[in-house]
Amino acid sequence: MADYDLELVKLRKVYPGGTVAVENFDLRVERGEFISFVGPSGCGKTTTLRMIAGLESISSGDLLIRGHNFTDVPTEKRPTSTIFQNYAIFPHMTVRQNIEFGLHVRKASAPDIKKRVDSIIDKLQLGDIAGAKEGSLSGGQKQRVALARGLVTEPDILLLDEPLGALDANLRKSIQEELKILQRDLNITFVFVTHAQSEALSMGDRVVVMNSGKVEQISAPFELYTRPKSPFVARFIGRNKIIEGQLAQTGNGRAVVQTRFGALSGVPSFDPATSAADAKALLVAPSEYVDILPAGAAADTALTDMVSGQVSAIDAVGHFAYVTVHLDDDLSIRIETHREKIAERGIETGGQVDLRWQPERATVVLEAA
Known part of the structure; x- marks a missing residue:
């Protein structure tokens, strides 16, 4: 057969x-x-x-x-x-x-x-x-x-x-x-x-x-x-948060990307042995794994990677809230979360926030993949 x-x-x-x-x-x-x-x-x-x-x-x-x-x-x-x-x-x-x-x-x-x-x-x-x-x-x-x-x-x-x-x-x-x-x-x-x-x-x-x-x-x-394996899949599938940078180092199942927001890490989608130093890379974090907190607030110790920004808009739809966070002039990130969570944490338009996630939940994709 x-x-x-x-x-x-x-x-x-x-x-x-x-x-x-x-x-x-x-x-x-x-x-x-x-x-x-x-x-x-x-x-x-x-x-x-x-x-x-x-x-x-x-x-x-x-x-x-x-x-x-x-x-x-x-x-x-x-x-x-x-x-x-x-x-x-x-x-x-x-x-x-x-x-x-x-x-x-x-x-x-x-x-x-x-x-x-x-x-x-x-x-x-x-x-x-x-x-x-x-x-x-x-x-x-x-x-x-x-x-x-x-x-x-x-x-x-x-x-x-x-x-x-x-x-x-x-x-x-x-x-x-x-x-x-x-x-x-x-x-x-x-x-x-x-x-x-x-x-x-x-x-x-x-x-x-x-x-x-x-x-x-x-x-x-x-x-x-x-775990997207190419830039196209990272952008096409789901609601991934993507930050561009350069590959800084790899080892122990982890890849570090140097971005304009600091060093961020994730699981490599590529063979580290064949990757070029300083290659263009993307740090990809699924939206569901990104938490939003008031700037400086204590977080789960597992949520070690972070970027900070200012809330530029909050759109409420039923029980959900869509929070747009302005990181810099070139990048804004939209987070889907529960409306009650935003209210409980006092997150408002114009406020400063931290976006946090676990590095093992993120994936590093080479831009040329």
């Missing part, structure tokens, strides 16, 4: 005219994994998905599914199904007929079609609308029909290209939860493309961050959020 459901080996896509859409993409996906692709528009995530589906040709590299090379195999002969943002439901067919369609194309027997369609309709609770057509369906119902049509063929890999983008926020959250439960129940590999980082982080077992056709980082969500 093949070790991986999906392998991308040095995958590359170049469009006529020389535009490179995807460059040197390597990925190995375990059976039953939920892989999220995220990145800005034009980064290559949808192009990669379409190459896996066979909807885009591969310029170079190899694509393997369960150990078999599918690089040049046409779409209809691949063990994949694709769900698009617009769902592509046939308006002249009923829900049941839409779900049956792929099985008819594959020339499945009538008893097999009925058995499999009945099963997926039951699993996705579509029985009440099985005879309805697209025009009478809600957004959530259309999404479930598209899922049913993709899953009824029992693909090795289900490819989802921003399938929740057309839903409102509340329905989107509900469908996210249902989709993840369904994926775990079926143990089918899902490859999910989204532009929303919160969606990628909440749903993926691992997340692929892409930028300008290249992979910036592939990590589990928590590692990606707390």
Whole structure:
């Protein structure tokens, strides 16, 4: 049995005219994994998905599914199904007929079609609308029909290209939860493309961050959020506080960055043995790990790294407060905290504050990474 459901080996896509859409993409996906692709528009995530589906040709590299090379195999002969943002439901067919369609194309027997369609309709609770057509369906119902049509063929890999983008926020959250439960129940590999980082982080077992056709980082969500490995990921994912400086020293699992606010340290995201002295570096601290205190106030002894500044704005939203701290003319930092904490500590607009964090919670990233 093949070790991986999906392998991308040095995958590359170049469009006529020389535009490179995807460059040197390597990925190995375990059976039953939920892989999220995220990145800005034009980064290559949808192009990669379409190459896996066979909807885009591969310029170079190899694509393997369960150990078999599918690089040049046409779409209809691949063990994949694709769900698009617009769902592509046939308006002249009923829900049941839409779900049956792929099985008819594959020339499945009538008893097999009925058995499999009945099963997926039951699993996705579509029985009440099985005879309805697209025009009478809600957004959530259309999404479930598209899922049913993709899953009824029992693909090795289900490819989802921003399938929740057309839903409102509340329905989107509900469908996210249902989709993840369904994926775990079926143990089918899902490859999910989204532009929303919160969606990628909440749903993926691992997340692929892409930028300008290249992979910036592939990590589990928590590692990606707390340990970025490149300047792009540090700036793109989460609400990191970033301070620029120069690498001063490394050792004992720690890197020290000399900044205009003093020496600050964190865990290096790079191999210290290959790092150049005085290299440009970023000190990256996730917002959740940064505490805000009145200037000079006593803090937890673990919160040893600190920068100071003046509060330039406090925006209250429900139970939360967003505090903007002006560090100098070039840098202001926005901290999310609880409204009650700000009130209890007497932090006000115009006041001097200290921002503190534990060095082991911070990450040092080389600017050239």
